[in-house]
Amino acid sequence: MPGAALIACLPVGAAWAQGPVSGSILDGRSQQGLPGATILLDGAAVGTTDANGAFQLPAVAAGAHELRVTFVGYEALSQRLSGQPEAQQLSLALQPAAILTGEAVVTAQRANNRTATAYTNVSREELNRRNFGQDLPYLLDQTPSVVVTSDAGAGVGYTDIRIRGTSNTGINMTINGVPLNDAESRGSFLVNLPDLASSVSSLQIQRGVGTSQNGGAAFGASINISTLDSRREAYAETQNSYGSFNTWKNNVQFGTGLVGKYFTFDGRLSRIATDGYVNRASSDLKSYYLAAGYQRQNTLLKFITFSGREKTYQAWNGVPEFALTGNRALAQVSIDNYEFSPEEAERALQEGRRFSYYTYDNQTDNYQQNHYQLHLAQGIGADWNLGATAHLTRGFGYYESYRAGRRFSAYRLPNVIIGGDTLTRTDLVDRKWLDNYFYGGTFALNYQPKQNDKLQATIGGAWNRFVNDHYGEVIWARYASTGNIRHRYYFNDATKTDYNAYARATWQILDELGVYGDVQLRHIDYRIDGVEDDQNDVTTRADYLFFNPKAGATFTVAEGQQVYLSYAIGQREPVRSDFTDRPAGDTSAKAEKLRDFEAGYRGSWTLPLLGLRSTLRVEANYFYMNYRNQLVATGQLNDVGTALRTNAPRSYRTGVELNGALALADKISLSANATFSRNRILNFRNVIYDADYNPVVDDVARTTTISYSPSFVGAATLEGQPLKGLRLALLGKAVSEQYLDNTASQQRRLAPYQVLDFRARYSIRPSFVKEIELGLLVSNLLNREYSANGYTYGYLGASGRQETFNFYFPQATRNFLASVGVKF
Template sequence: MKNFVVTGVALLAATGAAWAQGPVSGAVLDARTGVALPNATVLLDGVAVAASTDGSFTLPAVAAGVHELRVTFVGYEPLVQRLEGQTSPQQLRLTLQPGGVLTGEALVTASRANERTATAYTNLSKEDLAKRNFGQDIPYLLDQTPSVVVNSDAGNGVGYTGIRVRGTGIEGINVTVNGVPLNDAESHGAFFVNLPDLASSTSSLQVQRGVGTSQNGSAAFGASINMSTLESRQQAYAESQNSYGSFNTWKNNVQFGTGLINGRFTVDGRLSRISSDGYMVRGASDLKSYYLAAGYQQKNTLLKFITFSGREKTYQAWNGVPEPALTRNAAGLQQYVDNYELSPEDAERALREGRRYAYYTYDNQTDNYQQNHYQLHLTQGLGRNWNMAAAAHLTRGFGYYESFRANRKLADYNLPDVVLGTAPNTTVIKRTDLVDRKWLDNYFFGGIFALNYQPTEGKVQATLGGGWNRFLNDHYGEVIWARYASTGNIRHRSYFNDATKTDYNAYARAIWQAAEKLSVYADVQVRRINYELGGIEDKQVPVSAKANYTFFNPKGGLTWQLSDYQTLYASYAVAHREPVRSDFTDRPLYDAGPKAEQLHDLEGGYRLNRTVNNQVLRAEVNGFYMRYRNQLVNTGQLNDVGTPLRTNAPRSYRAGVELTGAYQPLTWLSLSSTLTLSRNRILDYRAVTYDKDYNPVIASEGRTTTISYSPSAVSAHTVEVMPVKGLRAALLYKTVSRQYLDNTESANKAIAAYQVLDLRLRYTVQPRFMRELELGLLVNNLLNREYVANGYTYGYPDATGQQLTFNYYYPQATCNFLASVGVKF
């Protein structure tokens, strides 16, 4: 393999000079005054390059053919023009007319990081997302970004997927779409399975690591994912992307847009369907979604209505695979049988199905959920230096998961015992087989705003923003069938509880150019949360919680411009986060009750972005120290719907360094790498075990231990070549070090380190009868590795008091492929 790669690169080097192209550079200026527009956005075919503080920019190499050059700046009309690649260097002078609005993205821009916010971040354009988008979920499109680890319940990236950044799961990652919070207000989870193929409608995405800038919604304790769908395309278009691959995986979508009608109106839309049988046995998904946006714009105003929706039906694969099934260890599985973790029939099936084993066999053991989003955005220019953006939003979610339950107590479903026969010859039946549904029925609504001051001249840029949001959620259960129904009818209501959460915040942010090379960043947020929960949970357990929180979250940083291509930065930020629903309802017996978390995040780094003789070099070194108080860490256990259980760790920290680099020595060859090395520790941790009577036993002495699900090393590497015009081939290599399933740092409860190599091919041509035809191929896990990317653990004593451990894992697919055909008109 090594010799093959080296030989291939040598052959490509011999042909590369035949089609290498020259650079394009220039400046972005105010059309009236000729004043440079600092940090304007320059896009070549949708790929963004930020102009420097003097308005200059460089595109290192522009391939032959006609391209679209687009330039935007807040408060100015966008500039779009054709650019043709030439062998000789080109120098451009681009002038923008004042008075325009940046295509409605003022609200998104208000919460995004840039080169002067002293924050670690990664920007992905629409084209960056499209490279990887063969139908897998959004976390898989972010797999090559720094400090990211992803996993899939079904094993192939379709259906329920997970993402962690710096060891923090999705409940600690703030996700917004057009500035509107996407995280569930109660669980803090962002379930991308509910919005399949949203990436196809996303025009840009930013991942901020650490606390980042102030956002709407839940606090960022590991990262923020900020998506925008607000781009308006000036020309009419019609597109379709279609994929097919292993495990009968299909993706089909149709996208369209009217372009700008009469200089005022735009309509854009998408219909998508994704389905897969999944790598896991009975790991199927059937996903459907739509996206529709209608906009009106005039000189200083943009009004845009957006609605998007997803409906998912997935077979429940969240139970994972017993550890002995991975190695087909019959003796090990017998322990699971002896302790009632598995039936003999399940153990036999686990041996037969091996690492693809799925626990459930009921044919409709499915999760069914629909989520409808409605957003109304207004962006208004307020003179030369000011603009305002506001949005009203409503999210409607409803759905259930259906399960077959064997030999369950009637009393647990609010049903009396069944009495058969007549006295004195009666039989009392206390248990029954049944099928139930657990429902969620919720509304999330509110408004957000941002007022931006961005002068073309002056030393200060500032934003004042905030939002008010309310979440109403009903949880209830229904029995739709029972072998012995007692007094119940179809859809018998077995339990009900509801929750109300109100969240409002305000923030102010400013960037001050204190000196020619020094900029100062300051950001402060105040956030208030009111949460109430009450009613009866399943198994007829009463639940009640009432909590109020007020958080003050200051942030600040310095950026020093060493030269035109070198920058130093440092920042300090404070964040607080409230507990989630399961922290109240499913806390361990030894836990007195959940506490709010606090994070102090210190970051600093160096950035290099240089082009010399058509060679592009970008590098960043970012160090971080994240100190927590009462961090809610995973115990390694799950509740009955697959939600991780957590407990407060009084003192803990994450410290590390993120190294990223990209090098384009030739126009046909690009290399990129990212490596994160970290130390993730809980201080004075006291492990919990159980005695023979199942009473918790807390260790009397604490010790320093590794935080669960926190690898010490994560890396991603990409080599991409273009051997002939239109063909791009890339190898993507991912490594993740060992992760522990709980906080005991036990090698017997761990996810082994793994390495995965993927191959991606994209071939694009422009035939006469359409704008573009693209053929693609993605081969995942090219080397056919058997690995797991997630898991959970729990234990209890046997009759003699000996502690037993039961580990479950989520195996990922061996070598598999996805092939695609895309057309654009």
Template structure:
């Protein structure tokens, strides 16, 4: 902590130029009636930077020195452009819009997002916010400083397989959409962003809603939703490139281009990206490639856009983690692990030598290989002055496999006959297999929006129909003893089909000048079938059907200008994931659907010119309280099936409750501080753990209150940023996460220790005559060189001595490392 204070003091003490930058605020109204226009979009130099509140006001905390362009859009009105100059004092604008405007992507996407009228907790990030930290790490790492967020990486450095948790909920409970199209895998509910490397470079805006939030297409939000948009229209031609090199032989290279608005109607945008790294962990490399292409037509009342993007990943498997004694250097436990794992002498020597960077695998192609192609066609059509409709057709094509070298596998496990050589019968063989996924996800979405000019009442009627077809199968590509197998021998096959359709209606009504109400109802229906056998030759035939009704309601009250109280209640319901069906023990009737009742309430303060804190200081504060009450939440039981896989079961009652504090203060963009702190309790009521007696039979323990796994009580993030010289921005980013448990037993022997991480970022921008802009940037991660872990799991099995052994596996994160980039804009 001493080092943090020293670095923070040094940053604050850097010499600053004269205050040459100040806030810009204003009010946007209808040119004919003078009524305010809430929800209008304000772009600074092409980047979404603000949206008007219920009173039609907006605020941009800082505008850098020089000439800048404000572009303001609102559905049903002509867009308007204003030029502003960075100056010491606040600029206050009054802007009027004429009815009959051109539709824009960013204006339309706001109809599907939370705002100050929907009484929910959310964070908006624009293109510039994401670009600040986009050095090639996966998208979750770019969201690390947002409230209640925890991120981790299998390979340790943020490239490859990464995960995000919000309020303790993993990405299987986070609804993700791209332009309103669901991204979550229909069966596992996860969003595998490794399949879309460098997606952030094509994102125009992003919103993180915490809790159930507003109704979205796709799976239910059980902790949060992330709404991603790439629909913006860049009116000027551009070409850009970013090139990064860093620790662990990490490379990122991309090129982007756009034609701007051709003939006042047409646009074409594209991107090619490649990201590669050796990874912090040994043998944890990633080779990632992606593209993005969009072509659009824009008329006065029509926006038609075709978008395709794709990602291909090849990652060496690092998802096994590292056994705890290899990290702690406990020699006795390490030798116990070696004995129970039946490691060879070579492997035993390797785990002793590699320590916290140990990787179990040595086969040269122990890799995960997957490609995902997305196709979207979007239509937005204005219907008079007050109505517009948006619709989309989509197709996602996914296919790939992970390859494994396996030793001493039984022929019978693969449906093969034993091999007889002479008088010897061989029952096992070494082999290489591949487990395949081959799927199609397709469907359509729509939203009919009513947005009258007076803004008092706004409504949306929307919905979607989506279908997911997925083949799961395995093949043997090599075997030491082939038995009766053929080339690419299939040893299991099952096909799954999931149909999901939903309809929702929501509205906001400004009942009184200071009082607004919000309502949202959704009906969602799911049918899910599986036919065939799984890799253990077990029949996984499944038939499931669900219908969910999810109401939401809220209210807002304006205490004064820039101050608001809000409260809401929302219901979310979610079906079990695939594994809850395929891994259930014999005789189990199956998992139940989960239900979440979410209460949210808070206070917002926005002061574009907080003179009490000093001249030209902007201030934003928010306090949000939440109580998330679960029914039949699915949690790990501690029981094992016949191959040692942990089983999940429904617990009748559990909850998460806490307070999220966020704040931002800025002095003319020379110094700014943003902070977020979450303090919470995460409990299971009446949890019954499982232990084992001397005969290794499971024994159910007495009910008690326990802590939900992977749910820390305290999470905080702080960013201190300053501009000591024109064009040079320096930032310190500090993250803290308290203790987490690997399962629901609240055992101190199964936990992730608290950790604190400090990062440093520098960005220097110059504008020479021969190009539009050159940016030199440096990101130093884990400045204090902490040796910490951010994720893990626990596993129990019958050991070589005959007793039950429990081992923890962890995912160590990289010690001090760097990424340096050069960005050029033409």
């Protein structure tokens, strides 16, 4: 048992004998307890206060320590603490912030213990412990209901996150209240913002519909990211990692602290590079973050700009099933059906699970995304504050591909005549471009009374516009016909205007009972003009108006224990491909609607365990997400072979999320979560193709499992501190089987997997720098071979049988990252 082995390694005796520290954190004005305040010991988060503002540190080692308490809207408090054998009792009062913080901008979208929703807060300190250079989804892998995957196999480059089985197209992401999801595809491409986690001050994951958000509706979850924290003391630090597959991360971070009493300046420069686990799946990622702030009494003005530039070798095609299994008979089926040439199939068999389809040396994706945000937080009297943001995101880039034997007509070029021969095809290299602007503004007016907080309310909204040019160019051809360099063979532009307004309030009717209400009105106008790369006219006009109400209630059943329930409606428009991949004039895709019911329990206790004062936290959440017209793949293809999505009239996700944590002194902790769910489409009819490539729809409709929706997802972290400054952790992850399509076929599935990681961090504080930290992350410690993502398609093959072609994205076997961090 790995957990038992780690516990056995922890020292006993004198270290366990240190006395506990307990107390309460109070509002400095009202002297009422502050629930949810963060407690940090020597810079590491060790707990939060309960519903009454109380906290417990079961044991504090001998020697001098720094105890730090933070809470949104209050001045942070730091106090020296000396570990002693006897128990210590503290009562600490936080003063409301004399200077308004940037949290006024993001709290409008954050959930709390009054909003009756399922959520997880992740602090800067927690992210820093997990951050060795992998993308943000991998840093969230231990949170409830989360499944992550990487095209290149090792968490750097193109990564994806699913929550409750919903991909990132159904996860609303915001940075400082500004939508991050692409307005057309609704995907959040974090590869464009490498090392973003190093600049995050706080992060919240809401599961389900959650609170009203700017941007698209949350159809599985939302992730709210804040980078608005201001550090009032000057700092400089660097983080450097190296590991398997020639993976490098280097960054420098710096800040001036308060300059001239009112100004702060912060910055970060980062580079991450890797060869990738999959052959040739390399990434070269660069980013920066710069912020300048002005703070005076009730005014905060902050300008932030951050940018990322990525160059990744394309690993989007995945690995064919026969390469994973070494099955030559299956490889021959692919050859017979012209999926692979004999030479390509042989290479796939030789490279195995690290096979990369592409060999052209510049088969790369190249994209840059520049973000500009201007934030204002203004206090208005004692109880009101206004948060407002103006923003611009500039994105541009292309992916370059070598194409063999392409028809001239597909690129709007005439055939080539050489002598008496007419050539209709050529090898060429093309680039498909995106060139876009996303701009607009958001606001939130918050009512947060200092003396009596029974009623809290927010009125907010946003207006955003997205303008995007899609076009393709031929940059080289073996036979160029009449084309010039950068011959443009298609062009279309898209404009999407989105505005929303919402109002939300919580009212504590009784000391034990609170109610919550939230209504949102959202309007979308979407227009496309021009032709796509298949030369089809994709002109589109779509207009939507959504009304999304939400309501809930919370009830305190005992000290530190709460039950809640909520009901919410979310609606969203189809994505770009639901319009462009259909035959010209087909506008049958309908908007999707989700009715989400959530009910849960939260509890925390202080327990005498093994003679030690320990803390236990338990959460349980039940969800029922009932969809109408959910867009799902049916197996049908358009005239160029692209998979189409169709509205399924009825589908649902339901399940239970369990989450708990036990802290045994400050030396060892165990946290775990598990999600058990059932994910179904009702009356589903699959589509296959006959020998003449005509679609054949199943005669019988049936209930089937939604693709990429495991019935079980679990995670556990066992962490201990055997020596001062040394923290060791084992991190486990388990995911049950997933289906690659909606047929629930055992021939089209991802096998279940279990993965164990090991993490170690050791920090020292020498006299010449503030801190040096050494870190080691060993991923997939048990060297499992597994795949976390894939796709499938099929048709009537050359043999006359229905053939299935599965492709997978294998994840790396045992690998490591080692880091050195220095704070000056």
